[in-house]
Amino acid sequence: MSEYRLLYLSYTGMTESLGQSQVLSYQKRIAKNNSVHLFSFERRSVTNQLKNEIDDKGIQWTPFKSANNKFLRCLTLVYFALFSLFYIKKNKIDIIHCRSFFMALVGLFCSIFTNVRFVYDIRGFWVHELVENNRLKNKYIKKILLHLQGYLLKKADQIVTLTESSVPYLEMFSKSKILGKVTVIPTCVDLERFNVDLENCRSRIKISYVGNTQERYQFDKVLYVMDSLKKLNKNIELEIVTQDINAATEALTNNNYDPQDFKVFSLDFSEMPKYLHSVTAAVFFMNETLTTKAMAPTKFGEFLACGVYPIVNDNGSDVPRIVRENHVGFVIDPIKIDIEQLYENILSSQTNEIKNRSFNVAKKYFDVEVGSRRLNQIYESFKAEY
Incomplete structure (x- = not known):
């Protein structure tokens, strides 16, 4: 019998290298002993081979097509939030893990109307990155997004960040004491696939x-x-x-x-x-x-x-x-x-x-094995609550 029921939301697609290395590598390990449901936005065509591979890992995957323009993205996000809410209620989901800012908005919305535990996986300082790259010039939108960023950090039940260097800034952004619910899990590597080949002598530089x-x-x-x-x-x-x-x-x-x-x-x-x-x-x-x-x-x-x-x-x-x-x-x-x-x-x-x-x-x-165990410890910490 499954220990917990997890819904993982990812704006990164599983048809992308990043989705395969930084979502599936972890969740296939979590799925060995738990019920894992995965929603992702796909920019490329989803093949039956990929569907079967993910299914074989014990993950219940629902891919969504990524929209091409801002208006359709907004409509898709609204639909996605409502779909996620009903899915959580129907499947009695215990935990919602949200990878990135917009997925966290969906997670926050769902946590308001259900008892689901909300994990915010920040993946970086997205709003500040928009400002640094000169892609966010409207000061009012900037102010709103920065406020939302702080509110998400404050309201999340647990926070995952990639680096130790980022931790001191999280309390500053949220304007609250949140370090007790922050876990650092860097982008991990499957060492069964990536490893040293000592027999391979590099003859040229x-x-x-x-x-x-x-x-x-x-x-x-x-x-x-x-x-x-x-x-x-x-x-x-x-x-x-x-x-x-x-x-x-x-x-x-x-x-x-x-x-x-x-x-x-x-x-x-x-x-x-x-x-x-x-x-x-x-x-x-x-x-x-x-x-x-x-x-x-x-x-x-x-x-x-x-x-x-x-x-x-x-x-x-x-x-x-x-x-x-x-x-x-x-x-x-x-x-x-x-x-x-x-x-x-x-x-x-x-x-x-x-x-x-x-x-x-x-x-x-x-090591992705270590990263997966840290994730599982976060999920396990909610067990007394459901």
Whole structure:
């Protein structure tokens, strides 16, 4: 018999790599002993194969089609909230886990009319990110959203955040004492899929950039460092793995880099473990802003798990702290960099001892088994209430 009945709301789709790694990886473990229901918004077509895979994990999945314009999104959100409310009542749901701001609005609405326990999984400082990226200019809407953000934090029964660096700001946003209900669970990695291949000897140096090339990252500085390494050793392979292929190639052109020096392509999530086994080091520089303190890039844990040494900047987030404390990468200033020293450090990092250390750090901080247990502890804490 199930211990509890959980409804998980995700604006990220399960057809996306992020949904597969940061929703399904956790919930398939929760579903082994509990009743898990999942609602998600899908931007891509849902295949029968994916439906069957999720069903085989014991998860009852209801995909919703993501709307293309703001008006339809608003109507869809209203319908979604009402559908969720009736679903909760019909299926006697005990807990609603809401991944991100808009899903939390739905969770708050449902908690008002039912006895469901409300978990707010913040996934970052979304409202502040809109302001930083100049996508929220109306001061009245900004004020409303900031008030809602604080109210959601205050009213949530439990809060999940990605980083230790973000925790001090949560009480400031909510203007209330909430730290007792905050749990830090970073973006975790399935170590059965992402792990060190000690038998794979990397015969050539490959420097890689993986992921989004805009907004949160200083991609122009990444290109500068990669190009500087190439000038030291023309045999170094430079690769950019991204879904933003046009944006990446445009950035290369705008910064006057030779596109022939960089290989730009995309990969499916299923292809990433094998690819990372061929990579020597990975570069990513996050913006030095408030919102990046709440960021825990999925790729960081994947790099460590595969023995890929990360080259990062000191932006005040958890990433450079973990690198420094555990000696598993390089924290550099992209402007004042000693490129020859960095090159020597990369060469010296290619030992089995260092790769094993890197994997153990991934296991310590980013193991999805540990993350799933922390989630389950949150859910279990409500048992006395239902």
